[in-house]
Amino acid sequence: MKKLLLFLLFSVSALGQNLDSIFIKNIYNETLVNGQSYENLRFLCKNIGPRLSGSFGAQKAVDYTKKLMESYGFDKVFLQEVMVPNWVRGAKEEAYFVDNGKKNKVAIAALGGSVATPKNGLLAEIIEVRNFKELKELGVNEIKGKVVFYNRPMDPTKINTFEAYGGAVDQRGGGASQAAQFGAIGVIVRSMNLREDDFPHTGSMRYSGGGMIPGAAISTKSANRLSASLKNNPKLKFFFKQNCETLADAPSHNVIGEILGSEKPDEIIGVGGHLDSWDLAEGAHDDGTGCMQSIEALRILKALGYKPKRTIRVVMFMNEENGLKGGTAYADEAVKKNEKHVYAIESDSGGFTPRGFGIVGNEEQINQLTSFRNLLSPYGLHEIGKGSGGADIGPLAKTGTVIIGFKPDSQRYFDYHHASNDTFESVNKRELDLGAGSMASLVYLLDNLN
């Protein structure tokens, strides 16, 4: 009798797995045959383009994604107001170094949040450092009145390129304030890019003590040229001019859509990306792909006639790049309304071929999600386990939400990240579709947990 019971239990469980496996196959079929994220991304990139917080592009992206969700017939589509920083680049930057009387142009882009140089630019000696320790060792005597050139490359031996990013990005984020403490008058930071090419990669910087000195990213190729020239001529002078400025905060919005749950409508499974992008490019991989995959995940489930038990919500977060105001406001609102967000998934690592999911949660929660590997590995999702989630959904962790980051292959991400080549053309349709299918499949599996 006990054996029979065990057998029945096993059979029911196997049947469940089998039904799940069939449904997941249908999810991928739907997006690979009828997927709309690629054409939606084309519109976002080509008809709207750059959409830095506070810009007209950002406003158009809010309107567009709201209409898109409405056109898919989600049960509810609404905006959540949020005040965002409003930094503008102004005229295109100019930069060169003067070596033996010859001007050598280099490719730079002001860092987001930076102040301008003096109106006619800034000409000074430039001194190369690899890290804050070197800077400190050089001290005021060597630094004062100079431009500091942070030139520590991302570590190419890290297999996951986000680790290499994490190991280098302190130069961009805090380099200006660190250098200002020793009397530097500007900073030039090697782009966060593993390739040698001539695209400067912008990104956010913060002032935290010291004077507010201007900061710009320099392309990896220009950085290498500058570094080589400095070896021969340590006294060479560097010129740069940028007239960016920070305007008053501006009103903007998170865009939210949802399909109401049939059994546990108060429990929310969220999926999202961030709608803002840097101003240099179309923001394809960062993070147009994540936005369009998130909307597509709900579209797929609806197209398959799936009636979720829990409420499935899609969120286009505003202002991930330079303030995280959208993610913060979203979590604050969830607390205020006492909403129960059980799981939140973000896609903000590019629209590349799926590799897995990174999870922030307790051991039991991580093990539960890791058990999905059998069902998801046929779709290339092998790397499911403890990891990082996503910046926008991070603030939800305080409400007990399990935070999940979609992890596509990371090799090409920093070729495009925050640079003008992050365009629609750099996205492959199948890779994008598979990511949307991966997110929809995870939503489905989570919705069916007890």
Next chain:
Amino acid sequence: MKKLLLFLLFSVSALGQNLDSIFIKNIYNETLVNGQSYENLRFLCKNIGPRLSGSFGAQKAVDYTKKLMESYGFDKVFLQEVMVPNWVRGAKEEAYFVDNGKKNKVAIAALGGSVATPKNGLLAEIIEVRNFKELKELGVNEIKGKVVFYNRPMDPTKINTFEAYGGAVDQRGGGASQAAQFGAIGVIVRSMNLREDDFPHTGSMRYSGGGMIPGAAISTKSANRLSASLKNNPKLKFFFKQNCETLADAPSHNVIGEILGSEKPDEIIGVGGHLDSWDLAEGAHDDGTGCMQSIEALRILKALGYKPKRTIRVVMFMNEENGLKGGTAYADEAVKKNEKHVYAIESDSGGFTPRGFGIVGNEEQINQLTSFRNLLSPYGLHEIGKGSGGADIGPLAKTGTVIIGFKPDSQRYFDYHHASNDTFESVNKRELDLGAGSMASLVYLLDNLN
């Protein structure tokens, strides 16, 4: 005592695993920091370019890779003569369909091995079919005197795109002979491409009974336009002109290099790719990447001072695309010389981010290699198991060799395969390097098996 013994055994085994893991890390570090395959590939693509068997380009590629191996100081570098087919495209093809008196240009490319059309081209009604069954049902009455248009797309729902290729390529390989049996005077075949774009993808075709009628590939975009027009006007006429021809067989070579084994020099572990490419492009992913990764695998091991127990051999196979003469001759020679090829690895699925290895061997052999997964999964190699090897190394199976195919991610491969956009620019350096590291790591692990 028994416990102590088990503990010691476990410790020794753990130590071995740990040393392997350190050595594998060094392999990847070497290629990610000092890798040369990307610049070597640039030379092959940009300074040599297309290298169809029998062409001047193929000859230059033989000379170049021989010199490259010599420059790396491999113990032996030599050529193996092989006669190859010599098909030439001739002048660029022309094609259009005439719909309501209007000429609509379409993008075609003669299939490799095809005969020419009559000198001034061929104008006839065109009839669309999806497969040989439909062709047969239409029969002589409907087919005779017409051009047959094979338009069954690759199945987008296959996650591994090679499966989708396998399910569609019969149209290209055998379509002409099948159609000729029913009196067709030419065939136009939808390109083996999952994207909608305007690149025709060539590839080999075979004549096997029926008359020898000309065959050409049509781009997916043109195929869709033609198909839509045929729905409105089934009587529309199609024109195409191509003046390709098959010249007399030509002498060519496999290029072989090796590092001699220190303990079992008679046991050979082979690694390779094919040096020939179609004539339309630079043959970057097919198969410049495989060639350069294979040479790089040996370079890495040498650079790390590794002294292999077995002989490690790298082979640039000639004529994979339209005859497999190189792979066949290589295996024949191995039999004649009674060489013991224990393992053969081929990279001929593109230079994309690594996913795993496919193995052809018995269950025990497959299990043994599958046990490497723990050591290789940190580098993205999760998919290690029974699979397909590679065309060039296939003939070695008769000598008892375990045949292993390197399996990179397949999503983008057919965007470029056999088309003019298969250029150096479509290859990402890190993805290429990681593939070379994966192959070198597998060679190392195989060399250290008993």
